[in-house]
Amino acid sequence: MSILARYFQLENEAQELRRKMQTLEDTPEFKREKEFIDKLRRLMDEYNKTNGEVISALAPESSIENTESKRRRKRKLKVYRNPETGEVVETRGGNQKTLKAWKEQYGAETVDSWLIEEK
Template identity: 45%
Template sequence: MSKLAEYKALEAQLAEQLKQLDALRNDKELEREIEFEEKLRNLMAGYGVGLRDIISLLDPQAGRPNAAPAARGPRRQRQVKIYKHPETSEMVETKGGNHKVLKAWKEKHGAKVVEGWLQ
């Protein structure tokens, strides 16, 4: 890209961003948010309270990033599933779907068909 083309592209981006900035300057919702933030910061300074104190007051769990949820028991054991190939009478026992033979069957015959072979 030539320097001139790069300059014009950047100039167009700048013009677009200035247009967006002007739109935000006239946005009433933004003015309300800025006013709220200023009042909140003044109030916090008046009481000598920091943002972390406010967060811990409103949400005590927020201060603990690795807080464990309520203690759960051990994970439930997976059930053993037995698949029987109807043509070869070959049987596969698995607790999950990551079995080499089972995957090959599903690839060859389709997952729905192989699920029908479940004993």
């Protein structure tokens, strides 16, 4: 498809979207919600409040849940012991230098079998 043909196709799609938006904007439900949001924004500006502050004021329990769920849980500490050298590696992730070297040398499956403790 040529660039010009693609351009005209996108132009037609944009016109169709504008028509759908206009139809939606003409509904009473949309007008009512739009009026509510506009009034709420003016009120927030008047009192210098952010979205988060308003949500916390209206539903304090949900704002606590949101902050707790956003935190990532701490990874478990894994302890590996190389049976040939007796060397011990403690890591919370698979990106540890010595562990990566072992996996290259002995293979990931073998090194995973060396896991002696998981805290």
